[in-house]
Amino acid sequence: MSRYLEADLEIHTERKQTKPVGLFGWLRFTLLIALLFFIFRFAIGIEMINGHSMNPTIENKSVLFINKIFFTPQRGDIVVIKSPDGYNIIKRIIGLPHDKVTILDGITYVNGKALHEEYTKGTSIDVAEVTIPEGAVYVVGDNRTPGESLDSRDPNVGTCSIQNIIGEAEFSIFPFHRLNR
Structure with missing residues (x-):
């Protein structure tokens, strides 16, 4: 296998591995925001x-x-x-x-x-x-x-x-x- 083909394969493999992690990160972030919204809307509050x-x-x-x-x-x-x-x-x-x-x-x-x-x-x-x-x-x-x-x-x-x-x-x-x- 040529050196260029190996490098291209490594980059392509890295991209595949980061996509699920990125998607999981966004899903986790969205759930955290929803949880914080629920807590501040229905459980606790700040009043001036x-x-x-x-x-x-x-x-x-x-x-x-x-x-x-x-x-x-x-x-x-x-x-x-x-x-x-x-x-x-x-x-x-x-x-x-x-x-x-x-x-x-x-x-x-x-x-x-x-x-x-x-x-x-x-x-x-x-x-x-x-x-x-x-x-x-x-x-x-x-x-x-x-x-x-x-x-x-x-x-x-x-x-x-x-x-x-x-x-x-x-x-x-x-x-x-x-x-x-």
């Missing part, structure tokens, strides 16, 4: 905060890590909710289905017991007793100063459907810190 309704717990322009799957809404959870106008809002759950919530002299009562809330700022307006319906939660911002948080205290907002909860805020990525419960 715009506003002061959750001060002092969460500052304006904070970036939060959101758990979208592995949580059950509980009192004290900070959650991201899809509002009726299509925006994502972040609030704290203080009332669960069948709870009775009232706010008197700036103190929040759930089922007749005062909540111990060290994470709040400002003094809330009084709110008459509200019984939370099945499938809903009562949410408020940590900044209780009147006008700083549009939440369940406003009769135009009221309780929020549990189905509208996108996920639970686990921690702040920027600035990095754990969120108070």
